Amino acid sequence: MRKNLFIAALAASIALPAIVVPVDVEAATYSKTFKDVSQNSPYYDSIHTMTEKGIISGYEDGTFKPNETLTRKHAAALLNRAVSVKVSKNIGAPKDLPKTNAYYNDLMALVNAGLLDMDAKGNINPNAPLTRGEMAKILATAFDLKGTKHPLTDVSSKYSSYVAALYENDVTTGYEDKTFKEKGSLTRAHYAVFMYRAMGLEKTGGDTAQKPSTNKISMSSTEKEINEYIKSSPLFKKGSIKYPTAFSLALKEYYGFKKVIVNAEDILTGTDLKVTSFGVASFDFNNDNWKPVDRLLGAQIIYESDELKGRQNVAFDYTQPDSQVVVKRILNTVFGSDFDTEALGHMIDEKVAEGLEKRNEKVFDNIEHIEMGKYKIRLGVDRNIERNHFWMDIKQ
Numbered sequence: 001m002r003k004n005l006f007i008a009a010l011a012a013s014i015a016l017p018a019i020v021v022p023v024d025v026e027a028a029t030y031s032k033t034f035k036d037v038s039q040n041s042p043y044y045d046s047i048h049t050m051t052e053k054g055i056i057s058g059y060e061d062g063t064f065k066p067n068e069t070l071t072r073k074h075a076a077a078l079l080n081r082a083v084s085v086k087v088s089k090n091i092g093a094p095k096d097l098p099k100t101n102a103y104y105n106d107l108m109a110l111v112n113a114g115l116l117d118m119d120a121k122g123n124i125n126p127n128a129p130l131t132r133g134e135m136a137k138i139l140a141t142a143f144d145l146k147g148t149k150h151p152l153t154d155v156s157s158k159y160s161s162y163v164a165a166l167y168e169n170d171v172t173t174g175y176e177d178k179t180f181k182e183k184g185s186l187t188r189a190h191y192a193v194f195m196y197r198a199m200g201l202e203k204t205g206g207d208t209a210q211k212p213s214t215n216k217i218s219m220s221s222t223e224k225e226i227n228e229y230i231k232s233s234p235l236f237k238k239g240s241i242k243y244p245t246a247f248s249l250a251l252k253e254y255y256g257f258k259k260v261i262v263n264a265e266d267i268l269t270g271t272d273l274k275v276t277s278f279g280v281a282s283f284d285f286n287n288d289n290w291k292p293v294d295r296l297l298g299a300q301i302i303y304e305s306d307e308l309k310g311r312q313n314v315a316f317d318y319t320q321p322d323s324q325v326v327v328k329r330i331l332n333t334v335f336g337s338d339f340d341t342e343a344l345g346h347m348i349d350e351k352v353a354e355g356l357e358k359r360n361e362k363v364f365d366n367i368e369h370i371e372m373g374k375y376k377i378r379l380g381v382d383r384n385i386e387r388n389h390f391w392m393d394i395k396q
Helices: 044-052 072-082 104-112 132-142 160-168 188-198 223-232 244-253 257-262 264-268 321-335 341-357
Strands: 274-279 282-286 301-307 311-316 368-372 375-383 388-395
Touching: 044 188, 072 104, 072 132, 072 188, 132 160, 132 188, 223 244, 223 257, 244 257, 257 264, 257 321, 264 274, 264 321, 301 321, 311 321, 321 341, 321 388, 341 368, 341 375, 341 388
Parallel strands: none
Antiparallel strands: 274 282, 282 301, 301 311, 311 388, 368 375, 375 388
């Protein structure tokens, strides 16, 4: 059985005080603010209002870390301190949740309230990221929100009523392309915004902390519109296209290429990475300080669609948490409707954690072959005298 190991960045602690009686605060006037949440942030008021009301707090260094991925255990802790959930079951503890776990009571409260499910093996996966679908179920149920309809196109029957409840109560409108991305993860800021609205602290349409703020293109955009977007967007460091003919071919034929461009803001939000170069159906992602880790990995993240609608390749520096975050967003963007990208993301986390744990071994790999639907996937850490990175091959 694969060990449930996850990277430290996804297991970072959320400081949560006990719930206190809410007090009214003046708009945009707060007794405590976080140095990493600017007044220009779309979730500035959400975070600081929740802090004033004693529901959440930040870290000792005065930060909130809004872009940190939220885990299931932290989501349980935050909700369990904000509202008394209605326990309706008496389920035994999950296999991976000993009573010594600091989040035992929080997670068991949500499990016995029917708000958080165990997997088929009886595990609760406390360190796994909370998905947007799970978030919808938790908040709609905990705050007794009801709804029957929504216009979002990628919501499964499992979560449809919960998403409808959020939609009809002005907690969410989804993304501009009419998707909800139920398998996608949440940041601390995103969860704060959704709780803020679900609690009735603000009724406002739109996922202001979720959807692109400046993205002016979509899957229906023309080649000219996409070209102009790339030239003007700070996310594309080169800012120009050198080979219009090849670019045109890639937009039309190479699976995933156009999706990555259109969703670049969602994919890169909260990170320091940019698209530093791209060719025919390939992208390199880097931050300004990244340096090659081996002889073969020439970028922090390399994504390629190297055969027409047939094969995808991903390689990345697994020692950089932002790399894992961006890669999983790419996978969800390109393959979210084709197979369970959430499960694949958990597998990536586990293999990365194992690679980090055994970083002192000169030669190491945990390459695995799996199948998801019509896709055959090879993935894992590969380390020897030339290679020291995570790579993945996805083929139909």
